[in-house]
Amino acid sequence: MMALFIRAITAALIAIFVIGCTSTPQQSLYEEIGGHQTLNTIYGVAITRIYTDPVIGHYFKGVPKKHLRDRLVTQTCELIGGPCEYDGKSMVESHTGLGIKEREFYILVEYVQGAMRDVGLTYQQENRILNKLAPIKYETIYL
Amino acid sequence: MKKIFLFSLLLISSHVFADSGSRLIASGGITGFEGTAGGGITPWAFIGGYTSKEEISYSANVQYLSLNDYTLKTAGLGISLFDRVELSFQRQRLDISSGLTSNVFALLTDGAITNANSATIEQDIIGAKVKIFGDGVFTQNDWLPQLAIGAQYKKNRDFDSSLSLPDGSVPLPGIGVPLLLGAKNDSGTDIYLSATKLWLGYPSGYNLLANLTARYTRANVFGLLGFGSEGDDSAKLEWEGSLAVLISPTTAIGTEFRTQTNRLGGLAEEDTVVDAFIAYFPNKSISITAAYVDLGNLPLQEGSSGFYLTVSGNF
Numbered sequence: 001m002m003a004l005f006i007r008a009i010t011a012a013l014i015a016i017f018v019i020g021c022t023s024t025p026q027q028s029l030y031e032e033i034g035g036h037q038t039l040n041t042i043y044g045v046a047i048t049r050i051y052t053d054p055v056i057g058h059y060f061k062g063v064p065k066k067h068l069r070d071r072l073v074t075q076t077c078e079l080i081g082g083p084c085e086y087d088g089k090s091m092v093e094s095h096t097g098l099g100i101k102e103r104e105f106y107i108l109v110e111y112v113q114g115a116m117r118d119v120g121l122t123y124q125q126e127n128r129i130l131n132k133l134a135p136i137k138y139e140t141i142y143l
Numbered sequence: 144m145k146k147i148f149l150f151s152l153l154l155i156s157s158h159v160f161a162d163s164g165s166r167l168i169a170s171g172g173i174t175g176f177e178g179t180a181g182g183g184i185t186p187w188a189f190i191g192g193y194t195s196k197e198e199i200s201y202s203a204n205v206q207y208l209s210l211n212d213y214t215l216k217t218a219g220l221g222i223s224l225f226d227r228v229e230l231s232f233q234r235q236r237l238d239i240s241s242g243l244t245s246n247v248f249a250l251l252t253d254g255a256i257t258n259a260n261s262a263t264i265e266q267d268i269i270g271a272k273v274k275i276f277g278d279g280v281f282t283q284n285d286w287l288p289q290l291a292i293g294a295q296y297k298k299n300r301d302f303d304s305s306l307s308l309p310d311g312s313v314p315l316p317g318i319g320v321p322l323l324l325g326a327k328n329d330s331g332t333d334i335y336l337s338a339t340k341l342w343l344g345y346p347s348g349y350n351l352l353a354n355l356t357a358r359y360t361r362a363n364v365f366g367l368l369g370f371g372s373e374g375d376d377s378a379k380l381e382w383e384g385s386l387a388v389l390i391s392p393t394t395a396i397g398t399e400f401r402t403q404t405n406r407l408g409g410l411a412e413e414d415t416v417v418d419a420f421i422a423y424f425p426n427k428s429i430s431i432t433a434a435y436v437d438l439g440n441l442p443l444q445e446g447s448s449g450f451y452l453t454v455s456g457n458f
């Protein structure tokens with residue numbers, strides 16, 4: 001029973017690493033998840049929830065939904081290997097003066113995560129996208 | 144005194160956000176058997192719970208490790224402040240079977256005494272951890288880990304609690320198991336530095352966590368067998384590590400190690416501790432971890448390995 005437990009965990013760890021090292025993705029993450037349409041749905045869902053959130057909703061008063069959604073789609077598209085070029089305002093510029101707290105940042109991240117899940121992305125796809133968005137944290141909070 | 148301090152912190156903190164916190168699930172690790180957040184047997188640089196810079200959260204845990212003739216039960220409370228500081232109090236209780244204490248007497252008396260009562264060794268641990276650098280989860284664009292330093296003040300409560308025989312007699316008054324095995328002190332402070340990093344999306348889209356901890360300590364078997372010895376009373380550097388993969392949003396599997404210095408020798412020779420675990424985080428309020436832990440030699444039990452179960456709550 002004990003030996004089995006150890007062996008199962010070791011085997012699972014090795015399997016994850018072996019798969020990780022041998023699979024060479026043929027297509028970009030952008031294509032894999034279904035391109036523009038999927039991203040557009042994800043941010044549509046996330047923005048609806050973000051705009052009505054009791055804690056962070058107020059930041060978005062007067063920010064046109066369509067504008068923000070398009071910007072986010074283009075930005076993420078570029079970050080995950082899609083054929084886009086983000087030419088909106090810099091992250092520091094768009095978030096300066098808002099005074100976003102770390103707690104509020106995490107709330108937004110969870111909405112984006114939740115939207116990715118609801119739209120049907122796999123856990124792995126979700127993590128790979130988060131990997132690209134994560135560093136932007138320090139270009140948005142306490143500015 | 145320190146307990147009062149913890150308690151007053153609980154009271155003054157009610158005006159900040161105090162729910163389980165907003166950080167990503169599982170990023171607080173679990174509460175280890177010494178009360179510090181991280182893996183089961185080693186601290187991580189991450190602050191326990193899910194607090195952001197603006198939040199406070201509390202934690203409570205119970206733990207059980209079965210090692211044949213030894214059973215370790217621990218329970219404790221913690222508080223996490225602003226994703227910066229973590230304070231904890233843990234009580235450990237090691238039960239030693241009467242079969243084992245009987246063997247101790249049989250050895251000491253050349254077989255004249257062969258029957259003794261079971262024994263208990265309790266230890267209190269007050270822990271403090273401070274994040275000093277980095278964001279091990281969100282700085283995915285570089286390799287820098289998050290760093291934290293910490294201390295665990297440990298007080299063995301049964302350093303000189305005598306073993307007794309079934310007839311109520313006490314052959315060795317004032318000599319507890321740690322003292323009997325050659326330990327010098329009943330308390331000590333471990334100092335550690337932890338470096339922890341989470342890679343989002345690696346390997347193959349899962350999240351990988353790696354931790355390395357360097358600990359400066361004089362503890363014998365974590366302090367359960369006291370601190371230092373007559374022949375060797377110096378603190379030494381020990382290494383500890385965790386490798387974990389989040390295989391789903393709610394499940395992590397992994398493995399850990401922890402080195403120990405063999406100060407007492409003889410019966411109490413110490414080996415490197417290893418474990419393999421699976422941790423389940425159904426939500427941010429609770430985590431349940433099962434592990435198989437191998438401590439190697441414990442006094443009169445050469446192969447000490449067994450099942451570990453712990454439940455931690457955040458609120």
Ligand code: HEM
Nearest residue numbers: 056059063071072088089094100104105108133136137140
């Ligand atoms: C990784 C996290 C984030 C990313 C990737 C991100 C991305 C963006 C992008 C692409 C824009 C559009 C800039 C433009 O108009 O050209 C924007 C604007 C904005 N963001 Fe963020 N953001 C993040 C976090 C946050 C958070 C946590 C908040 C608030 C809680 C926030 C509030 C806003 C607001 C209010 C605007 C509109 C600013 C304006 O038009 O004046 N953002 N963000």
